[in-house]
Amino acid sequence: MFLLKDFGEPLTGWPEPNEYIYLHEFNDGKTLFEGLLEFIQFYNFERKHQSLLYLTPNQVFNERLPITKNSTKLNKM
Structure with a gap:
């Protein structure tokens, strides 16, 4: 092993x-x-990440979504 x-x-x-x-x-x-x-x-x-508002890291990266500690919703840049 x-x-x-x-x-x-x-x-x-x-x-x-x-x-x-x-x-x-x-x-x-x-x-x-x-x-x-x-x-x-x-x-x-x-895998959906709670810290990314239940999005995947790939979604956040590809859509260039700003995620902050206090985010409650996403606003596209």
């Missing part, structure tokens, strides 16, 4: 990838890499 500790320190500041890593078994670095790519795709293009 491939362990994250084989790469040194775990990912920090991003709880979801750590959760993904510890909930899945990876046989080698290649399958870990492929799994992380799949997770990042999901995280950026499918």
Whole structure:
């Protein structure tokens, strides 16, 4: 079994990838890499983020929407 500790320190500041890593078994670095790519795709293009007013990071980036801590609605620039 491939362990994250084989790469040194775990990912920090991003709880979801750590959760993904510890909930899945990876046989080698290649399958870990492929799994992380799949997770990042999901995280950026499918997962709605509360801090982004339930939009995906991709939506915010592509539509150039300003998101602030106190946003209650989005106004296009």
